[in-house]
Amino acid sequence: MIIGSVQGLGRVGLRFFNQLGESGLFLLKTVFQKPRLIKATPLLIQEIFFVGVFSLPIMLVASLFIGMVVGLQGFNILSQFSATGELGQLVALSVVRELGPVVGALLFAGRAGSALTAEIGLMKTTEQLASMEMMGVDPLWRVVAPRFWAGVISLPLLTIIFCVVAVFGGDLIGVEWLGIDGGAFWSNMQASVDFHNDVLNGVIKSAVFGALITWIAVYQGYATEPTASGISRATTRTVVYSSLTVLGMDFVLTAIMMGGW
Amino acid sequence: MGNCGHTDPLIRLEGVTFRRGDKIIFNNVSLSIPRGKITAIMGPSGTGKTTLLQLIGGALRPESGHVYYDGLCVDELSERQLYVLREKMGMLFQHSALFTNLSVYDNVAFPIREHTQLPEFFIRYLVLMKLEAVGLRGAKDLFPSELSGGMARRVALARAMALDPELIMYDEPFTGQDPISMGVLVQLVKKFNDALNMTSIIVSHDVPETVSIADYIYIFSNGVIVGEGTPEALANNQNPHVLQFLKGLADGAVPFHYPASHYEQDLFQGKEEGVMH
Amino acid sequence: MERRVVEVSVGLLMIAGFLALLILAFKVSNFSMYGKNDSYVVTAKFDNIGDLKPRAPVSIAGVKVGQVESIHLDKKLYKAIVTLRIKTQDNNIPTDSSANIVTAGLLGSNYIAITPGFDPTFLKNNSMITETNSAILLEDMIGQLIFNSKKEKDPEKT
Numbered sequence A: 001m002i003i004g005s006v007q008g009l010g011r012v013g014l015r016f017f018n019q020l021g022e023s024g025l026f027l028l029k030t031v032f033q034k035p036r037l038i039k040a041t042p043l044l045i046q047e048i049f050f051v052g053v054f055s056l057p058i059m060l061v062a063s064l065f066i067g068m069v070v071g072l073q074g075f076n077i078l079s080q081f082s083a084t085g086e087l088g089q090l091v092a093l094s095v096v097r098e099l100g101p102v103v104g105a106l107l108f109a110g111r112a113g114s115a116l117t118a119e120i121g122l123m124k125t126t127e128q129l130a131s132m133e134m135m136g137v138d139p140l141w142r143v144v145a146p147r148f149w150a151g152v153i154s155l156p157l158l159t160i161i162f163c164v165v166a167v168f169g170g171d172l173i174g175v176e177w178l179g180i181d182g183g184a185f186w187s188n189m190q191a192s193v194d195f196h197n198d199v200l201n202g203v204i205k206s207a208v209f210g211a212l213i214t215w216i217a218v219y220q221g222y223a224t225e226p227t228a229s230g231i232s233r234a235t236t237r238t239v240v241y242s243s244l245t246v247l248g249m250d251f252v253l254t255a256i257m258m259g260g261w
Numbered sequence B: 001m002g003n004c005g006h007t008d009p010l011i012r013l014e015g016v017t018f019r020r021g022d023k024i025i026f027n028n029v030s031l032s033i034p035r036g037k038i039t040a041i042m043g044p045s046g047t048g049k050t051t052l053l054q055l056i057g058g059a060l061r062p063e064s065g066h067v068y069y070d071g072l073c074v075d076e077l078s079e080r081q082l083y084v085l086r087e088k089m090g091m092l093f094q095h096s097a098l099f100t101n102l103s104v105y106d107n108v109a110f111p112i113r114e115h116t117q118l119p120e121f122f123i124r125y126l127v128l129m130k131l132e133a134v135g136l137r138g139a140k141d142l143f144p145s146e147l148s149g150g151m152a153r154r155v156a157l158a159r160a161m162a163l164d165p166e167l168i169m170y171d172e173p174f175t176g177q178d179p180i181s182m183g184v185l186v187q188l189v190k191k192f193n194d195a196l197n198m199t200s201i202i203v204s205h206d207v208p209e210t211v212s213i214a215d216y217i218y219i220f221s222n223g224v225i226v227g228e229g230t231p232e233a234l235a236n237n238q239n240p241h242v243l244q245f246l247k248g249l250a251d252g253a254v255p256f257h258y259p260a261s262h263y264e265q266d267l268f269q270g271k272e273e274g275v276m277h
Numbered sequence C: 001m002e003r004r005v006v007e008v009s010v011g012l013l014m015i016a017g018f019l020a021l022l023i024l025a026f027k028v029s030n031f032s033m034y035g036k037n038d039s040y041v042v043t044a045k046f047d048n049i050g051d052l053k054p055r056a057p058v059s060i061a062g063v064k065v066g067q068v069e070s071i072h073l074d075k076k077l078y079k080a081i082v083t084l085r086i087k088t089q090d091n092n093i094p095t096d097s098s099a100n101i102v103t104a105g106l107l108g109s110n111y112i113a114i115t116p117g118f119d120p121t122f123l124k125n126n127s128m129i130t131e132t133n134s135a136i137l138l139e140d141m142i143g144q145l146i147f148n149s150k151k152e153k154d155p156e157k158t
Helices: A002-031 A037-050 A053-081 A086-125 A130-134 A139-177 A182-192 A195-222 A230-260 B047-057 B079-088 B103-114 B119-131 B151-162 B177-196 B205-212 B231-235 B240-247 B265-277 C002-027 C140-152
Strands: B011-018 B025-033 B039-041 B064-069 B089-092 B168-173 B198-202 B216-221 B226-227 C039-046 C056-060 C064-075 C078-085 C100-105 C110-115 C125-127 C131-133
Touching: A002 A139, A002 A195, A002 C131, A037 A053, A037 A086, A037 C002, A053 A086, A053 A139, A053 C002, A086 A139, A086 A182, A086 A195, A086 A230, A086 C002, A130 A139, A130 B226, A139 A182, A139 A195, A139 B011, A139 C002, A182 B216, A182 C002, A195 A230, A195 B226, A195 C002, B011 B047, B025 B047, B025 B226, B039 B047, B039 B205, B047 B064, B047 B089, B047 B168, B047 B198, B064 C064, B079 B089, B089 C039, B103 B119, B103 B151, B119 B151, B151 B177, B168 B177, B177 B198, B177 B205, B198 B205, B205 B240, B216 B231, B226 B231, B226 B240, C002 C100, C039 C064, C039 C100, C039 C131
Parallel strands: B039 B198, B039 B216, B089 B168, B168 B198, C039 C125, C056 C110, C100 C131
Antiparallel strands: B011 B025, B011 B064, B216 B226, C039 C078, C056 C064, C064 C078, C100 C110
């Protein structure tokens, strides 16, 4: 029994590393291709539309609510220390450093990541990818690469917008509703949020997350079993793996950026 | 762009063995596909007929043996060389595999736009001509989701023809078609092959349609060729596999029953177990 | 999707992202561009810098005139050498001004407040402020408080 479970664990481990290697090679082949800028740019723009612009509504709504909740909760805690003037700093730092990049990435994984996997998985199942290959066109540059770069470009843009809307959400709750002094809110915030360490680091985080999520989404779609249940399993895997990877990577990046690891 | 004057076969398989996991799909298979003719690959489901097309197109590599296209050893080509070779091949997939996000016009124009630098107005001529040949010029602005199965297949045929290939491969073209579309397709396959002097390979298990247009037939079973020849020659072939396949017999060389234990034993042993619960 | 709609919305998304970045830079964070051309450096030595960090503001009369660039240890004198980068337009700081480390609010972080002196000559690039006051540590204040309250209770014992 014990041998059996150890064996099972070994098998899972081997399969995991096998997949990791395959997906790594896949990523390298996608990224290091001969750039066909003239032909690929319209494709890229189209994909930024589907991946970025379509994700904007969910980002806007979520960021507004998150900003408002952080403002509300922050006010409750800070008022115990009579430090409500610091609310601006609290909201801005939480959002810019962590909530913006991470929550934005999780939402992106759920919305755009699963859509990418489903789309590519469907193309594989209906043999569109195979027929493209048989026509002498490499699907890696025509289908996969535009979607990958679209994800890498879109998520940072969306995250920045997310942060701004969330901070304004906090301002809405704190200043308009709860009556904190607007001047204190914004000036304390400005004094404590550092552009290079906080904002830029947040943007770098979101770029890394964008690359990771899109890589996982695109690979899962490409490697899916060509059946309907295969696609649904692949979509679930994309969301689960991306979310876990984002959270784990967030810890690593935060340790490097803030803790001097 | 035809096969002018050569008498050697366009495609040759020599001693090809291919395995998928433990199952042997092809066991030391050798065959040749003559130029300018329609060759049919037939056999029961699951004999790996689609795999054969993939071997010819270089999407799969044989375990041993070689695949030759016009003298070139396909299984030894690099990816770049393969992509160049595939410009000469057209393939019609079983479910047409049209790009769902492009219109019929753009689907047919796709290979032309990818492989040539022709200006748009010229591409328009080509696309309209191909669509006219399959009778769907009026549908050029529709999307694949708006087409019936038969229409989609015809569009896929026009797309496979777009670059006037030397070789065209049909993967189960007649499967699941109503009699009218079937008739249309059969006619188109024959018409294109003769008019453009192409080489055609049809993979199918639809006996009457395929036999009506094929010039040469290979019948596979269990990974080996069990019969080959012109349709007339095969009609007189006495090999049990060939007979069962061509006549559509339920039981014969391919048994009706999946291997199982003795019937009575199975029934009554089960009865005892049932009592216990 | 119509080509036009796609391209316009992608363009709008990129503009929105860029604008948001600008808002984050100037309204939310303390982004300031202290290039080498429009600022000059001044040093000051402190016994104890407390909680002072690089990029902490430097202000005169509450108005920000620069920021702390770097903090090093003087290995011979065991003092903290703080380098301040000050905006060129604020070049009227007398050489006998004092630099004090103060705390922003009750629980805030430390920053440097410069109290101007009376000298007619002004600080230039790479000059040093000699008058400094270190950070006031909470422990010292409490110790002082306890000492003072004891003094009040028992004037003879001290």
